Amino acid sequence: MKKTLLSGLALLAITLTAADYVSEGDLWWSHIQYLADDSLQGREVGTNGYRKAAEYVAGKMEKFGLQAAGTDGYYQPVKFEARQLIADESSLALIRDGNSQALERADATMNSRVDEGTVDAPMIFVGYGLRIPEAKYDELAGIDLKGKIAVYVNAPGPVDAPGPLKSHAGSGTERWNTLRAAGAIGVATIMNPRAPVGANPQAAPDGQPADASARGGRGAAGGPGGGRGPQRAFLLADPTLQEQVGQKIALTITRTGGEKFFAGSGHTYQEILDLARENKPLPKFPLAGTLHAKIAIKRENVEAPNVAGLLAGSDSKLKNEYVIMSAHLDHIGVGRPVNGDTINNGAMDDASGIASILEIARIMKADAVKPRRSILFLAVAAEEKGELGSRYFGMHPTVDAKNIVADINLDMFMPLFDLKFVEVQGLGESSLGDTIREAAKEFGVTVQADKEPEQNRFIRSDQYSFIRNGVPSLAFKFGYEFGTPEDKIFHDWIRDRYHKPSDDLNQPVDKAAAAKFDRMIASLLLKVANAPERPAWRSDSFFKRFAR
Numbered sequence: 411m412k413k414t415l416l417s418g419l420a421l422l423a424i425t426l427t428a429a430d431y432v433s434e435g436d437l438w439w440s441h442i443q444y445l446a447d448d449s450l451q452g453r454e455v456g457t458n459g460y461r462k463a464a465e466y467v468a469g470k471m472e473k474f475g476l477q478a479a480g481t482d483g484y485y486q487p488v489k490f491e492a493r494q495l496i497a498d499e500s501s502l503a504l505i506r507d508g509n510s511q512a513l514e515r516a517d518a519t520m521n522s523r524v525d526e527g528t529v530d531a532p533m534i535f536v537g538y539g540l541r542i543p544e545a546k547y548d549e550l551a552g553i554d555l556k557g558k559i560a561v562y563v564n565a566p567g568p569v570d571a572p573g574p575l576k577s578h579a580g581s582g583t584e585r586w587n588t589l590r591a592a593g594a595i596g597v598a599t600i601m602n603p604r605a606p607v608g609a610n611p612q613a614a615p616d617g618q619p620a621d622a623s624a625r626g627g628r629g630a631a632g633g634p635g636g637g638r639g640p641q642r643a644f645l646l647a648d649p650t651l652q653e654q655v656g657q658k659i660a661l662t663i664t665r666t667g668g669e670k671f672f673a674g675s676g677h678t679y680q681e682i683l684d685l686a687r688e689n690k691p692l693p694k695f696p697l698a699g700t701l702h703a704k705i706a707i708k709r710e711n712v713e714a715p716n717v718a719g720l721l722a723g724s725d726s727k728l729k730n731e732y733v734i735m736s737a738h739l740d741h742i743g744v745g746r747p748v749n750g751d752t753i754n755n756g757a758m759d760d761a762s763g764i765a766s767i768l769e770i771a772r773i774m775k776a777d778a779v780k781p782r783r784s785i786l787f788l789a790v791a792a793e794e795k796g797e798l799g800s801r802y803f804g805m806h807p808t809v810d811a812k813n814i815v816a817d818i819n820l821d822m823f824m825p826l827f828d829l830k831f832v833e834v835q836g837l838g839e840s841s842l843g844d845t846i847r848e849a850a851k852e853f854g855v856t857v858q859a860d861k862e863p864e865q866n867r868f869i870r871s872d873q874y875s876f877i878r879n880g881v882p883s884l885a886f887k888f889g890y891e892f893g894t895p896e897d898k899i900f901h902d903w904i905r906d907r908y909h910k911p912s913d914d915l916n917q918p919v920d921k922a923a924a925a926k927f928d929r930m931i932a933s934l935l936l937k938v939a940n941a942p943e944r945p946a947w948r949s950d951s952f953f954k955r956f957a958r
């Protein structure tokens with residue numbers, strides 16, 4: 411037994427070093443050429459382009475010998491509800507001393523995830539709106555929020571706590587749960603003035619630098635798609651899986667409208683922005699008058715599948731445990747024109763990740779790899795709508811939930827230059843950190859911890875849907891050293907191509923480096939699948955609390 415295992419490992423190592431990265435890079439790119447072609451129209455969930463992408467992935471999974479692991483063949487259909495504000499029948503006004511001051515669309519953006527109806531409520535400014543008992547931080551103490559709209563700056567605030575706790579507590583869902591428990595009926599957010607320049611406030615961040623408020627209200631904003639008028643918000647159709655429930659109104663206050671909201675309160679919008687820009691504590695105070703809102707919503711049912719294929723394990727016992735290899739199949743579709751182009755092709759985001767999971771499946775078949783645990787390859791829907799496809803899978807897994815031992819997620823891993831460094835999100839959180847170090851070493855790749863922890867990328871893509879269920883996870887970016895050309899290439903890409911039509915097939919990509927990355931991730935998967943023990947959270951990990 412021991413001898414067999416050793417020779418198996420030796421064989422694997424030989425295969426890994428013998429890989430022809432140039433031709434494997436071309437195979438990897440061929441999937442992206444299909445998925446990011448203009449004919450797929452940016453793969454927005456519910457569109458024909460997304461359906462074609464799902465069919466392509468299911469077809470390749472079959473070709474690469476994976477067993478169907480959805481609920482309908484390779485598919486796990488997911489039902490969504492898309493909501494859109496009917497702009498002509500919706501309105502906002504500030505009511506003060508019996509006078510009504512109408513607010514324009516430029517003053518505040520109404521999120522369409524709420525129900526239709528009329529809201530009349532006082533507003534209260536609650537700083538960053540955070541109550542985090544673990545950090546002994548409470549901005550809501552002594553404040554009566556009952557029946558009121560909580561107005562807050564959507565930023566992490568001067569909280570002294572580990573990054574993961576801050577980002578978890580600052581997520582739109584957690585912040586709302588806290589405010590709702592304190593009696594609030596809605597929220598009006600002020601965008602984080604510390605957000606990096608060039609961030610698209612309407613973009614769904616994919617773990618990328620963007621305004622924290624966009625993330626917080628991401629489900630609410632429903633992604634870009636600015637070319638179609640008011641934005642659509644997507645919710646899982648199953649009400650028991652919906653988040654941010656009980657919110658009667660959700661607004662984003664703009665810079666144009668800021669001073670109107672604060673007039674008569676004894677404070678100015680500018681004063682609040684200045685303090686928040688310095689990350690200073692904020693005062694708490696009621697705003698003058700009440701907010702009147704009329705909300706009309708158009709609803710639409712949308713269905714789009716997750717796609718799942720299984721490489722069954724070889725060990726009679728461990729085959730009942732599952733390592734998930736995930737990436738998201740959807741992108742943001744057609745939007746407003748940039749240089750005459752309206753199609754957001756999503757080549758790196760995240761056709762690249764889907765291409766990699768397909769390549770890894772192909773490699774495992776070609777190399778006749780027999781992992782002891784099963785590996786579930788999963789292409790999820792609606793990441794761009796708030797990680798909804800992975801959340802649905804997390805709540806309705808097609809394999810036994812308690813036997814999912816890890817999630818390895820690929821979302822925009824950014825093969826824009828040679829793979830010398832790999833930046834790992836979640837590196838210090840679980841035993842998977844040691845495993846990726848071993849895999850990287852085989853390839854002469856240096857592991858780096860998350861270089862921009864304030865971006866909280868570890869909980870900003872589909873791995874979070876697994877983390878919240880207690881499953882140890884990792885996510886990755888090609889790493890670089892500060893001040894190098896690679897640093898510039900990475901950040902220029904974020905500025906110029908992230909969630910834009912230029913994330914397309916006409917961009918420089920290091921295909922051979924992507925192929926090397928795929929081999930490294932394949933090695934990681936096999937190590938996790940073959941280890942005697944399943945991965946475990948570190949005793950000091952914040953995320954350990956979710957373990958079941």
Ligand SMILES: [Zn+2]
Pocket residue numbers: 616738759760793821822
């Ligand atoms: Zn993405």
